[in-house]
Amino acid sequence: MLEIAALYSSLLISQIKGVPQQFLDLKNQLEKYGFEVIIELPPKRGAYGLLKIKEKKIWINPVVFDLQIATPTLIHESVHAAQVCAGKGRIKTLGLELQPIPAARRLFLRYTNIHRQDIEREAYAVQTQPNSLQLATSLLQKYCQK
Numbered sequence: 001m002l003e004i005a006a007l008y009s010s011l012l013i014s015q016i017k018g019v020p021q022q023f024l025d026l027k028n029q030l031e032k033y034g035f036e037v038i039i040e041l042p043p044k045r046g047a048y049g050l051l052k053i054k055e056k057k058i059w060i061n062p063v064v065f066d067l068q069i070a071t072p073t074l075i076h077e078s079v080h081a082a083q084v085c086a087g088k089g090r091i092k093t094l095g096l097e098l099q100p101i102p103a104a105r106r107l108f109l110r111y112t113n114i115h116r117q118d119i120e121r122e123a124y125a126v127q128t129q130p131n132s133l134q135l136a137t138s139l140l141q142k143y144c145q146k
């Protein structure tokens, strides 16, 4: 697994096969709001996606394209991006009413910090809605549009 992952590091998006249009659209939107999206192994081992708040930099693990979860992964990180915009450089919850589907509960409950749990609960809630892409797009518009 690790060797395969290493081969994938630092690929240009144009070199990756099967990048969904929705992924590209969302990536463009994030870049418009000053976030950098890179397709590279995230500095945190085992993560599919990662956002570094201070640098406004989003890592997307290249393996998500093979797993066909690239768009939901970017949607998840987009919610964190909107949370950063809302917190004006710090991360804050948006106060969404949505709840994640039950199957996603274990994914955010593993975070022991309660603030972090709320942050993740929102990201998983949006990610697991049937209209997740539109939701993420409108959250970015609402909180990041200057």
Ligand SMILES: [Zn+2]
Binding pocket: 076, 080, 120, 123
């Ligand atoms: Zn997250």
